[in-house]
Amino acid sequence: MFKNKRDKRAFVNFLLVAPFIILTLVFCYYPLYGWVYAFFDYRPPRPMTMDSFVGFKWFKSMVESPVKIQQILSVLRNTFVMSGITLSTSWIPMLFAVFLNEIRNTRFRKFVQTATTLPNFISWVLVYSIAFSLFNSTGMMNSFLQSLGIIKEPILFLQSSNHVWLTQWLWLTWKNLGWAAIMYISAISSIDEEMYEAARVDGANRWKIIWTITIPNLLPTFFVLLMINIGNFLSNGMEQFYVFQNAFNKEYIQVLDLYVFNLAMGSGSYSISVAISMLKSIISLALLFFANGVSKMVRGESIL
Numbered sequence: 001m002f003k004n005k006r007d008k009r010a011f012v013n014f015l016l017v018a019p020f021i022i023l024t025l026v027f028c029y030y031p032l033y034g035w036v037y038a039f040f041d042y043r044p045p046r047p048m049t050m051d052s053f054v055g056f057k058w059f060k061s062m063v064e065s066p067v068k069i070q071q072i073l074s075v076l077r078n079t080f081v082m083s084g085i086t087l088s089t090s091w092i093p094m095l096f097a098v099f100l101n102e103i104r105n106t107r108f109r110k111f112v113q114t115a116t117t118l119p120n121f122i123s124w125v126l127v128y129s130i131a132f133s134l135f136n137s138t139g140m141m142n143s144f145l146q147s148l149g150i151i152k153e154p155i156l157f158l159q160s161s162n163h164v165w166l167t168q169w170l171w172l173t174w175k176n177l178g179w180a181a182i183m184y185i186s187a188i189s190s191i192d193e194e195m196y197e198a199a200r201v202d203g204a205n206r207w208k209i210i211w212t213i214t215i216p217n218l219l220p221t222f223f224v225l226l227m228i229n230i231g232n233f234l235s236n237g238m239e240q241f242y243v244f245q246n247a248f249n250k251e252y253i254q255v256l257d258l259y260v261f262n263l264a265m266g267s268g269s270y271s272i273s274v275a276i277s278m279l280k281s282i283i284s285l286a287l288l289f290f291a292n293g294v295s296k297m298v299r300g301e302s303i304l
Contacts, residue, residue: 035274037271038275039053075259080233082165082255083233085166086169087233089169090225091222093181094222096116096184097188098210098218100112113178115178116177117178120175120176124175124239124242135157135158156248159248164252184222196209196213227291232288238257241254241255242261
């Protein structure tokens with residue numbers, strides 16, 4: 001069946017990745033069929049027919065009135081701010097991994113790594129439950145401040161629109177910091193130990209070793225992840241903002257993914273929500289290719 005061992009090895013390797021290829025096709029590419037809803041006036045549970053074909057009507061409707069334009073601009077503002085904060089602080093997991101690697105006590109290092117990685121596996125519903133227990137009007141934080149006499153009336157932390165971008169970034173960082181650092185920890189473990197030994201022989205202290213050896217060796221990994229994050233600039237995710245949204249902070253917390261969800265499930269505007277999601281995917285793809293071009297120009301290497 002196989003002409004040589006090389007062909008057999010290639011076939012075995014293909015069988016190993018085939019399940020993941022199938023999963024990618026089913027969950028990432030097959031749903032693209034749903035883009036056809038953007039060109040129809042779809043009203044469930046009626047089936048789609050050519051009688052309901054409207055062409056680019058829903059794309060035009062996004063900019064047909066000042067109210068819709070203002071709404072979309074507000075959503076884009078929230079999306080750009082949240083993505084901008086996340087992108088500008090994407091170096092934090094790398095720095096965390098560096099300092100985690102410098103902890104000499106193995107048990108304490110493993111404890112810190114485990115404690116910071118576990119939140120990644122907690123759903124946003126449970127995260128909100130923790131936030132509600134801590135920061136609602138009768139929660140632990142308000143009870144503590146009132147017991148000290150610092151405040152007389154409860155502070156509505158979760159209902160306030162003040163600093164909502166910052167607080168959402170803090171929750172996201174708390175949840176993802178340990179998990180995001182894993183790739184950098186792996187990259188640190190692959191650094192040649194002889195480089196560290198040579199630096200110590202030359203009299204370099206720990207800070208000098210970090211600055212001249214560890215960080216430069218992590219920068220390729222950092223730039224690859226940064227370019228991928230640029231490609232996902234418009235994709236903030238929906239779960240976090242969905243559970244934290246309320247009538248008081250909706251103006252500042254509603255990002256693009258949440259806006260699309262609210263249009264479809266809240267007002268039943270399936271077609272226009274698909275149209276917006278479709279444009280978001282196309283723009284994200286363009287950003288990914290742009291980031292890839294920048295990577296080729298700056299680093300001489302492609303990320304695709």
